[in-house]
Amino acid sequence: MAARALAAVFLLPAGLHAQSPSLTERDYLADLPVVISVSRLPQPVDEVPGAVTVLDRDTVRRSGARDLADLLRLVPGFQTSMAFESLAPLASYHGAFGIFPNRMQVMVDGRPVYSPLFIGGIAPGLQTVARADIERVEGLRGSNSATYGARACLGVVNIVTADAADSHGLRASVTRGENGVADQAMRLGWGNGRLNLRLEVDQRTDRGLIGANDDNRVDRFNLRADGVSPSGDEWRLRLGRLGIDAGKGQPNLPGDPVRQSAYVAEHAQLQWLRSLGPDADVLLSVDRLQERYQDAFPYSLLPLGIADYLTIDAGGRSTSDGLLLQHTLRPRPSLRLAWGLEWRQEQVTSPPLYNRPDPLVTRFSRLFAHAEWRLSPAWLLNAGALVETSSDSGTTLSPRAMLNWHLAPGHTLRAGLSRAWRPPSAFERYADIRYTWNGALLDHTTWSNGQVQAESNTAREIGYLGQWPEAGLSLDLRWFQERIANYIARQRRTQPPLAFEYVNYIDFPIEGLEYQVQWVPWRGARWTFNQAYIDIQTSTAGLLPAAVDTTPGSQLYTLRYAAPRLSNLLMVQQQLPQGFELSLIHQDSGTMIPHAASSQHKLAFTRTDVRLARVFRNAAGRWEAALTVQNLGSPYVDFASDFQFQRRAFATLTWER
Numbered sequence: 001m002a003a004r005a006l007a008a009v010f011l012l013p014a015g016l017h018a019q020s021p022s023l024t025e026r027d028y029l030a031d032l033p034v035v036i037s038v039s040r041l042p043q044p045v046d047e048v049p050g051a052v053t054v055l056d057r058d059t060v061r062r063s064g065a066r067d068l069a070d071l072l073r074l075v076p077g078f079q080t081s082m083a084f085e086s087l088a089p090l091a092s093y094h095g096a097f098g099i100f101p102n103r104m105q106v107m108v109d110g111r112p113v114y115s116p117l118f119i120g121g122i123a124p125g126l127q128t129v130a131r132a133d134i135e136r137v138e139g140l141r142g143s144n145s146a147t148y149g150a151r152a153c154l155g156v157v158n159i160v161t162a163d164a165a166d167s168h169g170l171r172a173s174v175t176r177g178e179n180g181v182a183d184q185a186m187r188l189g190w191g192n193g194r195l196n197l198r199l200e201v202d203q204r205t206d207r208g209l210i211g212a213n214d215d216n217r218v219d220r221f222n223l224r225a226d227g228v229s230p231s232g233d234e235w236r237l238r239l240g241r242l243g244i245d246a247g248k249g250q251p252n253l254p255g256d257p258v259r260q261s262a263y264v265a266e267h268a269q270l271q272w273l274r275s276l277g278p279d280a281d282v283l284l285s286v287d288r289l290q291e292r293y294q295d296a297f298p299y300s301l302l303p304l305g306i307a308d309y310l311t312i313d314a315g316g317r318s319t320s321d322g323l324l325l326q327h328t329l330r331p332r333p334s335l336r337l338a339w340g341l342e343w344r345q346e347q348v349t350s351p352p353l354y355n356r357p358d359p360l361v362t363r364f365s366r367l368f369a370h371a372e373w374r375l376s377p378a379w380l381l382n383a384g385a386l387v388e389t390s391s392d393s394g395t396t397l398s399p400r401a402m403l404n405w406h407l408a409p410g411h412t413l414r415a416g417l418s419r420a421w422r423p424p425s426a427f428e429r430y431a432d433i434r435y436t437w438n439g440a441l442l443d444h445t446t447w448s449n450g451q452v453q454a455e456s457n458t459a460r461e462i463g464y465l466g467q468w469p470e471a472g473l474s475l476d477l478r479w480f481q482e483r484i485a486n487y488i489a490r491q492r493r494t495q496p497p498l499a500f501e502y503v504n505y506i507d508f509p510i511e512g513l514e515y516q517v518q519w520v521p522w523r524g525a526r527w528t529f530n531q532a533y534i535d536i537q538t539s540t541a542g543l544l545p546a547a548v549d550t551t552p553g554s555q556l557y558t559l560r561y562a563a564p565r566l567s568n569l570l571m572v573q574q575q576l577p578q579g580f581e582l583s584l585i586h587q588d589s590g591t592m593i594p595h596a597a598s599s600q601h602k603l604a605f606t607r608t609d610v611r612l613a614r615v616f617r618n619a620a621g622r623w624e625a626a627l628t629v630q631n632l633g634s635p636y637v638d639f640a641s642d643f644q645f646q647r648r649a650f651a652t653l654t655w656e657r
Helices: 002-010 025-029 057-062 068-074 426-430 556-561
Strands: 052-056 078-081 090-093 105-108 134-140 156-161 169-177 182-191 195-206 216-228 234-248 259-277 280-294 296-300 309-313 316-332 335-349 360-374 379-390 394-408 411-422 432-437 440-447 455-468 473-485 488-492 500-504 508-519 525-536 566-575 580-592 603-618 621-630 648-656
Touching (some): 052 057, 052 068, 057 134, 057 566, 068 078, 068 134, 068 566, 309 432, 426 500
Parallel strands (some): 105 156, 440 500
Antiparallel strands (some): 052 134, 078 090, 169 182, 169 648, 182 195, 195 216, 234 259, 259 280, 280 316, 296 309, 316 335, 360 379, 411 455, 432 440, 508 525, 525 566, 566 580, 580 603, 603 621
């Protein structure tokens, strides 16, 4: 038990945290999980400043999901897509406002994994680690710019990987099935008390969606090393490489022809922790991400009367470098603090996208602080703020305050306010896409004048968390009201150049209610039901002046249906005799428009997955054989009007020792 508690202490938002009397083994083994990525302080979920869904290792394994995007549909309010058209399967929270969702922060062990190259989108980052290496997933349903800054405007997902000390030995898995599903992985872990390492190499492949040029292959390499120096300082090193080869394009769309694309991302992260005493520590973290993308396609010259084509290269490269210094302390028994400084630089180079050979550089400087103040045994105040200076968009302040009231054992009410900011990405601010031939301008598809300002999200929420241990029942409920101001959207210009540009267009509210019920009706069973009601209050008629883009996939044209009004999901897990396990997931999604579908395709869908597995041991080690069938029903539209997710049945065999 002590080892489990110690491993949990290591898995903090920046990767590390010193042990202190306020964080005991009981905290990690209690019914309420300890959340480590909301305030930069470890807190049980009934004391965090927001609503958090935690997907533990067992839920991740038994879900049958092959990647993180598919797994996130278990979180209330999320919309997911399995298409590789936007580089990788993607997920968004409270609205699919574009094909590159960029209003949510995704982290792996505290390291941000959004893509500067793809408008700050999170799709490639969701493919960074293999599903089997995930210890748990923490999803904060609501803004967290007060802790993480620009990219956390609508929510935060932190993927916590398994500790290297818990990964000793050899593990191998193979998956084969319908639709070209062919996955394989191998992991090796070794070490001692001072140094532990884990090396994972894996590949996943399938043929994608019906109607799409969506054949894809994902290759990953990840190395994690956890160590203790002779002086007692703790350190973590993570190195990795992600490669995505995927088809994209549509045969009947001249500006988006069928072709292959290639994406490579390499990352490194080093963290160092020194304890300053039983209630204080200091953390230093540095990280780097570098991306390369290749996407070449033919552009027809027939409109000029020339029976030839021009090769367009829409590729590019980027880097993102970060430095974090964080100090945690307890100045009084009733008060805990976390504060620090962060610096980040993003550099994007892509002559085809920006019509310039030199890189675009954006720098962020952040000062953050969070206080957890126990006013009394029943009342807890969380208050914090982040000051962020962007070299492009100036200085913003993102504050948050949340009051938690433990009105009875196992029952907590919370209420709070926050404000978040999202500066425009380099592409939204400086895009300049031109197709030229022999000095002549053939087409000018996108142009931005550099005047786009940061959009904001002002949010308020009321929540309730209740537990009835005698009935094996828990309830997590959240009512929210968010208002997006200076919304950044794409619009067609009425003056030269007659291209699309990004502008600050409208303000609009998002209101709704989310809840999740977990029930253990009998031994070996767990039922989870969640439901989300989301109301995006915009009028289609009010969004269609002459200058607004009304082509398929237009952001402004689809705002009202960017998220389903009502969606629900039921997951049933049951332990059976002889080592068998059964899992069933049923999802109903109300009317919405997929990420790149036309406005006429307001669709709802139903999906049912089932997984049957058996776990057994013999002299060779531990084995798990599983059969998963995703989408037992009819194919449903995913991402675009003519892309469909069909049934996928596949078998997986896993061995470890």
